[in-house]
Amino acid sequence: MEQKAFQDYYPDNLSYCYGCGRLNEHGLHIKSYWDGDETVCTFTPKPYHTAIPGYVYGGLIASLIDCHSTGTASAAAYRAQGREMGTEPPLRFVTASLKVDYLRPTPIGVPLEVRARVKEISGRKVIVESRLIANGEVCARGEVVAVQMPEHLLVSSSP
Numbered sequence: 001m002e003q004k005a006f007q008d009y010y011p012d013n014l015s016y017c018y019g020c021g022r023l024n025e026h027g028l029h030i031k032s033y034w035d036g037d038e039t040v041c042t043f044t045p046k047p048y049h050t051a052i053p054g055y056v057y058g059g060l061i062a063s064l065i066d067c068h069s070t071g072t073a074s075a076a077a078y079r080a081q082g083r084e085m086g087t088e089p090p091l092r093f094v095t096a097s098l099k100v101d102y103l104r105p106t107p108i109g110v111p112l113e114v115r116a117r118v119k120e121i122s123g124r125k126v127i128v129e130s131r132l133i134a135n136g137e138v139c140a141r142g143e144v145v146a147v148q149m150p151e152h153l154l155v156s157s158s159p
Contacts, residue, residue: 005031006039006071009086014154019067030064032071037117039072044111056106061140065130066098068114069144073126076118077148090154093126093146106132106139124148 007020007030015023020030032041043064051057073093078085106112116130125147132140 003033004085005033005041006075006085007031010074010092011090011154014090014092014149017067019063020071028060028063028067030067030071032068032075034075035115039068039075039116041068041071041114042111043114045108047108050108054105054108056108056112058100058102061102061106061112061132062098062100062142064112064114065100065132065140065142066095066144069098069116069128069130069142070095070146072116072118072128072130073144073146076121076126076128080121092149092154094149094153095144096125096147097145098142099144100140100142102140104137104139106134110134112139119143 007022015021018024018027021027030041030043032039045056045060049057049060070093074091075085077091113133114130116128118126119129120127128144128146130142131138
């Protein structure tokens with residue numbers, strides 16, 4: 001049996017995000033999973049994700065860190081509450097702050113791995129630290145402050 005990604009548990013009306021929404025036909029469709037105390041997602045950039053020939057556009061790197069981190073926040077909140085992912089009410093997070101440090105150029109055409117750890121869970125806030133790795137080298141580091149989605153957004157209609 002194949003493991004479901006965190007994003008596969010998002011309710012349909014919350015699955016349109018460009019980075020991680022499974023229902024966004026033009027999106028990146030990133031998938032995040034537990035790997036021990038860390039979470040991991042893998043994404044291989046396409047040629048059109050280019051900044052300069054041979055290297056990935058920084059906005060894509062930020063998007064991968066952002067969406068993987070909010071997914072991690074959701075999964076961690078479910079774990080902290082002793083709940084199975086997908087149970088009601090949904091625990092869905094949005095970005096309050098995104099910080100990315102670009103450490104070296106990120107090569108295009110190779111799988112990128114984003115690994116994250118929860119730094120802090122405090123009420124409706126989860127702080128997630130991540131690193132983006134290509135060819136075994138850390139190319140970027142990120143920190144996301146994710147906050148639990150306000151209830152009025154949980155019931156909004158789909159696009």
